[in-house]
Amino acid sequence: MAEKEKRSKKIKKKLLHKYRLVVLNEDTFEERFSFKLNRLNVFVFSVISALILIAGTTILIAFTPLREYIPGYSSTRLKKRATQLTYKTDSLQRELEINNQYLASIRKVLTGDVKTVNFNKDSIINAASVDPSKFDFSASREDSLLREKVSREDKYNPLLGDTSIDYVLFAPVKGxxxxxxxxxxxxxxxxxxxxxxxxxxxxxxxxxxxxxxxxxxxxxxxxxxxxxxxxxxxxxxxxxxxxxxxxxxxxxxxxxxxxxxxxxxxxxxxxxxxxxxxxxxxxxxxxx
CATH class of the missing domain: 2.70.70.10 (Glucose Permease (Domain IIA))
Structure with a gap:
C-alpha cells in the first residue's frame, strides 16, 4: 500500500508540477509574455481543442456546401441532374423500343416475311352452311352511287392515301x-x-x-x-x-x-x- 501511495503521489506531482512558457524577443531577449502550465492543463487543453476541431469539421461537412469539395461526397445539383438523366434515359429506351417495333414491321412487309392470318375455322364452316339463295344481293341505289364514286377515285391509283411529294427526287440509276x-x-x-x-x-x-x-x-x-x-x-x-x-x-x-x-x-x-x-x-x- 505504501508503494502504491508513493507512486500515485509521484504521478500527481508530475501532472501538477508547474512549468513556465516564456516568449522572448530573439534580439533583445526581452520577455513578451509567459504562461504557467502543467501537464494536466496541457492534456485537457489538447483534448478540448481536438473535440472542437472534430465538431467544427462535422458541422462544415453536414450543413455547408463545402462537403462538395471533399472526395466521396456528391453535390445536390449533381444528384438532381442524375435523376433527370435517368428519367430521360427511360423515355428514350421506350421510344427506341417503339421505333424498333415499327421498323421491324416495315422490314417484314417489304421483304415478304408476312405470315398467313389465322382464320376462325368455325365461322368459315358456319358461313359455308348458309344458303345464299335466301339473300338478295342486288345493288341498291346508294350502293351503286358509292361504287361509282370509289371507281372514279381509284381510276389512276388503285390504292388510297396521299401520295403527293413536295420535294425533288433524284434518279437512283439511269437505264x-x-x-x-x-x-x-x-x-x-x-x-x-x-x-x-x-x-x-x-x-x-x-x-x-x-x-x-x-x-x-x-x-x-x-x-x-x-x-x-x-x-x-x-x-x-x-x-x-x-x-x-x-x-x-x-x-x-x-x-x-x-x-x-x-x-x-x-x-x-x-x-x-x-x-x-x-x-x-x-x-x-x-x-x-
Whole structure:
C-alpha cells in the first residue's frame, strides 16, 4: 500500500508540477509574455481543442456546401441532374423500343416475311352452311352511287392515301425500264436494267433503316426520308451503307447487281412508299 501511495503521489506531482512558457524577443531577449502550465492543463487543453476541431469539421461537412469539395461526397445539383438523366434515359429506351417495333414491321412487309392470318375455322364452316339463295344481293341505289364514286377515285391509283411529294427526287440509276409499276399484278415497283456494278444513288436525304441480305431479293437497302417517304432498292451487288447511317441525296448507297432468287439479270428493283401505300416512281423520277 505504501508503494502504491508513493507512486500515485509521484504521478500527481508530475501532472501538477508547474512549468513556465516564456516568449522572448530573439534580439533583445526581452520577455513578451509567459504562461504557467502543467501537464494536466496541457492534456485537457489538447483534448478540448481536438473535440472542437472534430465538431467544427462535422458541422462544415453536414450543413455547408463545402462537403462538395471533399472526395466521396456528391453535390445536390449533381444528384438532381442524375435523376433527370435517368428519367430521360427511360423515355428514350421506350421510344427506341417503339421505333424498333415499327421498323421491324416495315422490314417484314417489304421483304415478304408476312405470315398467313389465322382464320376462325368455325365461322368459315358456319358461313359455308348458309344458303345464299335466301339473300338478295342486288345493288341498291346508294350502293351503286358509292361504287361509282370509289371507281372514279381509284381510276389512276388503285390504292388510297396521299401520295403527293413536295420535294425533288433524284434518279437512283439511269437505264431502260423492263417492268413497269403495276398494282393489279402486285408489282409495286419498277425494274431498271443497266450495266452491272453501276452506282446506285439515294433519291433524297434520309436515314438507312434496313441494309441486309435477303434470300429472294439479294442485297436490299431501305431509306426513310422526310414526310414518311420510303425508298427501296433491291437486287444490289453490294451495299456501301449500313443501318442507322444518314444519307444525302445523290449519295452512292450500293451497286447494281443480280442477287437473290427473284432476278433475271443485272437491274435495280426500285420502290417508293408513302404512309404505307406504294407510289409509282415514274410519276416523280425520270429514269431514261
Amino acid at each position: 431502260n425500264i423492263t417492268q413497269v409499276y403495276n398494282p393489279k399484278e402486285k408489282h409495286y415497283a419498277i425494274d431498271i436494267a443497266t450495266v452491272k456494278d453501276t452506282p446506285v444513288k439515294a433519291v433524297a436525304d434520309g436515314t438507312v433503316i434496313f441494309s441486309e441480305w435477303t434470300a429472294e431479293t439479294g442485297y436490299v437497302i431501305i431509306i426513310k426520308h422526310r414526310n414518311d417517304l420510303l425508298s427501296v432498292y433491291k437486287h444490289n451487288a453490294t451495299l456501301t451503307k449500313e443501318q442507322g447511317e444518314l444519307i444525302k441525296a445523290g449519295e452512292v448507297i450500293g451497286t447494281v447487281g443480280s442477287t437473290g432468287e427473284l432476278t433475271t439479270g443485272p437491274h435495280l428493283h426500285f420502290e417508293l412508299w408513302r404512309d404505307g401505300y406504294p407510289i409509282n416512281p415514274t410519276n416523280f423520277i425520270d429514269f431514261e
